[in-house]
Amino acid sequence: MRLLRAVLAAAWMGWKREMEWTNPALSLVIKTVAPAAAVLGAATVYWFGASFAGQFTAERLAYILVGASIYGQVAAYAYVPTSAIAEGKWSNLYPQVYITPTSSTPYLAGRCIASFADSLPVIAVSLAVSYYVSYALFRVSPTLLVSLRSILMVLGALLASVPATLALGYVLGSYSIFVSRFEWALPSYVSGLLMIFCEALFPANVLPYPLPLVAELLPFTYLMRACRAALIYDLWPAYVASMGFLICGGLVFLAIGIIAFSLAERSARGKGFIDKKVM
Amino acid sequence: MQFDLNLWYRTMYSRAWVRIKSTYGEPVWLAVNLAVPLLSSSAMALLYRSAGLGNYSGFAILGGIMLAFWGNVLWSMASQFNWDKETGIFEIYLVSPAPISAILVGMSLGGILATVPSAVFVSLFGWVFFSVSISPSWLAVFLTFVLTLASLYAMGMLLSSLYLAYGREAESLNNAIGEPINFLSGIYFPSIGAGSPFPFALQIVASFIPLTIGMDALRKSVFYADGIRAVWLNLVILAGMAAILLYVGDRALKSLEERGRRQGTLVVRLR
Numbered sequence: 001m002r003l004l005r006a007v008l009a010a011a012w013m014g015w016k017r018e019m020e021w022t023n024p025a026l027s028l029v030i031k032t033v034a035p036a037a038a039v040l041g042a043a044t045v046y047w048f049g050a051s052f053a054g055q056f057t058a059e060r061l062a063y064i065l066v067g068a069s070i071y072g073q074v075a076a077y078a079y080v081p082t083s084a085i086a087e088g089k090w091s092n093l094y095p096q097v098y099i100t101p102t103s104s105t106p107y108l109a110g111r112c113i114a115s116f117a118d119s120l121p122v123i124a125v126s127l128a129v130s131y132y133v134s135y136a137l138f139r140v141s142p143t144l145l146v147s148l149r150s151i152l153m154v155l156g157a158l159l160a161s162v163p164a165t166l167a168l169g170y171v172l173g174s175y176s177i178f179v180s181r182f183e184w185a186l187p188s189y190v191s192g193l194l195m196i197f198c199e200a201l202f203p204a205n206v207l208p209y210p211l212p213l214v215a216e217l218l219p220f221t222y223l224m225r226a227c228r229a230a231l232i233y234d235l236w237p238a239y240v241a242s243m244g245f246l247i248c249g250g251l252v253f254l255a256i257g258i259i260a261f262s263l264a265e266r267s268a269r270g271k272g273f274i275d276k277k278v279m
Numbered sequence: 280m281q282f283d284l285n286l287w288y289r290t291m292y293s294r295a296w297v298r299i300k301s302t303y304g305e306p307v308w309l310a311v312n313l314a315v316p317l318l319s320s321s322a323m324a325l326l327y328r329s330a331g332l333g334n335y336s337g338f339a340i341l342g343g344i345m346l347a348f349w350g351n352v353l354w355s356m357a358s359q360f361n362w363d364k365e366t367g368i369f370e371i372y373l374v375s376p377a378p379i380s381a382i383l384v385g386m387s388l389g390g391i392l393a394t395v396p397s398a399v400f401v402s403l404f405g406w407v408f409f410s411v412s413i414s415p416s417w418l419a420v421f422l423t424f425v426l427t428l429a430s431l432y433a434m435g436m437l438l439s440s441l442y443l444a445y446g447r448e449a450e451s452l453n454n455a456i457g458e459p460i461n462f463l464s465g466i467y468f469p470s471i472g473a474g475s476p477f478p479f480a481l482q483i484v485a486s487f488i489p490l491t492i493g494m495d496a497l498r499k500s501v502f503y504a505d506g507i508r509a510v511w512l513n514l515v516i517l518a519g520m521a522a523i524l525l526y527v528g529d530r531a532l533k534s535l536e537e538r539g540r541r542q543g544t545l546v547v548r549l550r
Contacts, residue, residue: 021448021451022448022451027451030451030452030454030455031455033455033456033458033459034454034455034457034458034459035458037458037459037461037462038458038461038462040462041458041461041462041466041467042323042326044462044467044468044476045323045326045327045330045339045467045468046326046330047476048332048335048468048469048474048476049326049327049330049331049332049335050330050331050332052332052335052474053330053331053332054331055330055331056330060330064326137476137477137478138476181307182307182308182311184311185307185310185311185314188311188314188315188318189314189318192314192315192317192318192319192322193318195318195319195322196318196321196322196325200322201322201325201326201329202325202326202328202329203329206325206328206329207325
C-alpha cells in the first residue's frame with residue numbers, strides 16, 4: 001500500500017511538472033505540436049519518395065502515421081527518467097526522494113506512468129491532426145480502421161507497453177545517477193535508435209542484416225506491430241501475438257531494468273554520486 | 280556610448296573562443312551534438328530507401344547537416360540568454376562594457392565552428408552508408424551555405440532576445456517550434472517550388488523561414504549542379520533576411536532589456 005501511494009504521489013508530481021507548468025490545455029497544445037509536425041514530416045518524405053518511385057499506397061501512409069505517432073510516446077519516455085533524476089539532483093529533490101522509506105524506485109515508476117498518461121492525448125491528437133493534414137496535402141485517405149474495437153485494442157497495446165516503458169526508465173535512470181553533464185546525450189541516442197530499430201517509420205527488413213534481429217528483440221517493435229494490427233490491418237492473430245511478445249519482452253526488460261537501477265543506486269551511494277551536482 | 284570597434288571585436292572573439300574551447304576541449308560534446316542530426320537523417324534516408332527512392336537519401340543527409348546547425352541555433356543561441364539569466368551571467372554581461380551584439384555574434388561564430396564536426400560526420404556517414412551522390416556547383420553551394428547560416432543565426436539572435444522575456448517557458452517553446460519549422464522548411468523534402476506538397480499559401484508562409492529558402496537553394500546547388508544564376512533569388516532573399524533579422528533582433532534585445540530593467544526581471548534566477 002505504501003509503495004502504491006509512493007507511485008501515485010510521484011505520478012501526480014510528474015503530471016504537475018509536465019502538464020501544469022502552465023494552463024493544461026496550452027501545455028497539451030505545446031506538447032502536441034512537435035510530434036504532429038514530426039509525423040507529418042515523415043509522411044511527407046514517404047509521399048515525396050514513393051510518388052516519384054510510383055510506389056505510393058494509402059496503406060503504407062497509414063503505416064507511417066501510426067508508427068510515427070506511437071513513436072512520439074516512446075521518445076518521450078526516454079527523456080522522463082533523465083529529467084526526473086538529473087533535474088532532481090540539480091534541485092536536490094532526488095537525494096530527498098532517495099532517503100524516503102520507499103526510496104527512488106517507485107518514484108521513477110510514478111514519473112514514467114505520468115509520462116504515459118500525458119502522452120496518450122498527445123498520440124490521439126497528433127494522429128488525428130496528421131490524418132487530416134495528410135488528406136489535405138496528399139488527397140489520399142490513409143487506410144485507418146477507427147472503431148471502438150480498434151481504439152480499445154490500441155489502448156490495450158499501450159497499457160501492455162508499460163513494463164517496457166518502466167524498463168527503459170530504470171535503465172536510463174541508472175545512467176542519469178552517474179552523470180552530471182551531458183545527461184541528455186544518452187536519451188537522445190536511445191530515442192533516435194528506437195526510431196530506426198522499432199519499426200516506427202519502416203519495416204526492420206530495410207536495415208542491413210543482422211540489424212533486423214535487433215528490432216525483433218525490442219518490445220517497442222511489438223507495440224508498433226500491435227497498434228498497426230489494430231488500426232490498419234484488423235488482424236486479430238497478429239495483434240495477439242504482438243501483445244504476447246510485448247508483455248513477455250517488457251517483463252524481462254523490466255526485471256533487468258530494476259536490477260540495473262538497484263545496482264546503480266547502490267554503487268552511486270558508495271561513490272557519493274547521489275547528491276553530486278555540477279553548477 | 281561611443282562605438283568601440285576594438286572592444287566589440289575583443290568581446291566577440293572572447294565569446295566565440297569560450298564556445299569553441301568548451302566544445303573542442305570536451306570531445307563528448309561532439310558526440311552529444313551528433314545524436315539528433317545523425318539518427319534523424321539516417322531514419323529519413325532509410326525511409327526514402329523503403330519508399331523505393333534510395334537515390335534521394337541525399338536529401339535526408341543534407342537535411343541532417345542543416346539540422347545540426349538549426350539545432351545549435353535553437354538550443355545554443357535562442358535559449359542561451361535565458362540560461363545565462365538563470366545562472367547570473369546575463370547580469371554580468373549587462374554591467375560590463377561588453378556590447379551585447381558582439382556577444383551574440385561571438386556566440387554565433389563559436390556555435391557554427393562547434394557544429395562543423397557534426398555536419399562533417401553526418402556528410403561522411405551519408406557518403407559511406409547511403410552512397411549519396413552529389414553534383415555540386417561549389418560556388419553556389421558555398422554562398423548559399425554561408426548566407427543560410429547568417430540568416431539562421433540572425434534568427435537565433437532575434438529568438439534569444441524574445442526568450443529573454445520568458446522564464447522556463449523558453450525550453451517548452453523551443454521543443455514546440457523545432458519540429459514544425461523542420462516540417463515547414465522542408466528540411467528533408469522540397470517544401471517550396473517543384474515537388475512541394477504544400478498549397479501555394481503555405482509555401483508563402485514557409486518562405487518566411489530562412490531555412491526554407493536555404494534548403495531549397497542547397498538542394499538545387501548540391502544535387503542538380505544549379506549555379507548562381509539558378510539560385511540568385513534565394514541568395515538575395517537570404518541576404519535580405521539576415522540583414523532584417525539582425526536589425527530586428529538588435530532592436531528587440533534593446534527594447535526587452537529596457538523592459539527587463541524597469542520590471543526587474545533581468546536578474547530573476549531559478550535557483
